[in-house]
Amino acid sequence: MKMIKTIKITGVLIAILLANTRIQxxxxxxxxxxxxxDPGKAxxxxxxxxxxxxxxxxxxxxxIVIDAQSGEDRHGHIKESGNGMKRLIGNNNLDVTAEEKNNEVNVGGSAGRFVNLIIKVPQNGAKLKxxxxxxxxxIVSNVKGELEIINVNGHIKLNGVSGSVVANTINGDVTVTFRSIDPKAAMAFTTLxxxxxxSFPATLKANVKLKSDRGDIYTDFDVVSTMQKPAVTRTNKNGMYSLKIDDWVYGKIDGGGPEMLMKNMNGNIYLRKAK
Structure with a gap:
């Protein structure tokens, strides 16, 4: 089964309704x-x-319920011009589509428009990208499954999630609080x-691989260090020699388990027990 749903709103709102689509x-x-x-299934x-x-x-x-809003900044405020006047036409254009086929849903917005999406999803097992x-x-809350979260200029915040996470941004914090984890899944959390x-459950069993180039690393877990030699790379190109030493912190929590990688350049790393 394949279904395509579209919102298009221009100026004072023109809604285009496709088959079996409910739009407000x-x-x-x-x-x-x-x-x-197939409701109820992954x-x-x-x-x-x-x-x-x-x-x-x-x-x-x-x-899956998708609410979309256009013409706002990340804090939810309508953008204003330099003289304090609000733009009513232009920033209010909205173009969001959703396509469903065999329990796979793809949601996207127009590349040139600012859109905020608020999506409600069933709590049963999911794979989110x-x-x-x-x-x-x-921001992702109260979701269970495999989560792949990617940002560039903004924060990532996951609250009360269960399963596994791979989260990466460039300019922003990565903050995650787990309710439970997949005990067999490797995970990664990175930013520049x-x-x-x-924050992991206190029962975490993992191998950790940690690196902060210009920050500190903190934890309240009992991490047993597993010393490894730094990776050394020597190169010679056109008579120019370079030496690179890549030094990570390795350790085991409660005997070890899947790898948990945490890395940044400018900032601290916090590996916590969930309270």
């Missing part, structure tokens, strides 16, 4: 309700933006400019 739109916003082909959601924030929250329903590039943060702050 006003003031530069709209809603899509996307039924899954599903996959991919949502990507160029400009804007994405918030995903687990709930007890069976559909959520990404944005500019002017937005990614920002803190990496991850």
């Amino acid at each position: 739109a006003q003031n530069g916003s709209g809603q899509l309700v996307v039924p899954l082909s 599903y996959k959601l991919s949502a990507g933006l160029v400009r804007g924030s994405i918030t995903v929250t687990g709930y007890e329903g069976k559909d 959520i990404s944005t590039v500019n002017d937005g943060n990614i 400019n920002g803190n990496v702050d991850v």
Whole structure:
């Protein structure tokens, strides 16, 4: 089963309704309700933006509900011109699509428009791939499954998630609080400019691989260090010699387990026990 749902809102709102689509739109916003082909079973959601924030929250329903809002910054404020006047036309254009096929849902927005997406998803097992590039943060709460979260200029915050996570941003913090984890899954949490702050269940069994180029590393777990020699790379190109030493912190928690990688350049790393 394949279903495509679209919101298009221009100027004072023109909504285009496709087959079996329910849309509620006003003031530069709209809603899509996307039924899954096989409700109650595991599903996959991919949502990507160029400009804007994405918030995903687990709930007890069976559909995927997408609320979209245009013309705002990451803090939810309508943008204003230099003289304090609000732009009513232009920033309010909204173009969001959702496609469902065999419990796989793809959500996207127009590349040239700022859009905030608030998505409610069923709480049963999911595979999520959520990404944005500019002017937005990614927040995921109360979701269970495999999470792949990618940002560029913004923060990543995951609250009360279960399963496994791979999270990466460039300019922003990565903050994760687990309710439970997949005990067999390796995970990675990385940023260039920002803190990496991850709270695992106290029962964590893992091998950790940690590196902060210009920050400190903190933990309240009992980490047994496993000393490894730094990786040394020597190169010779056109008579120019270079030497690179790549030094990581390695350790085991409660005897070891899957690898948990945490890395940044400018910022601290916090490996915590969830309270």
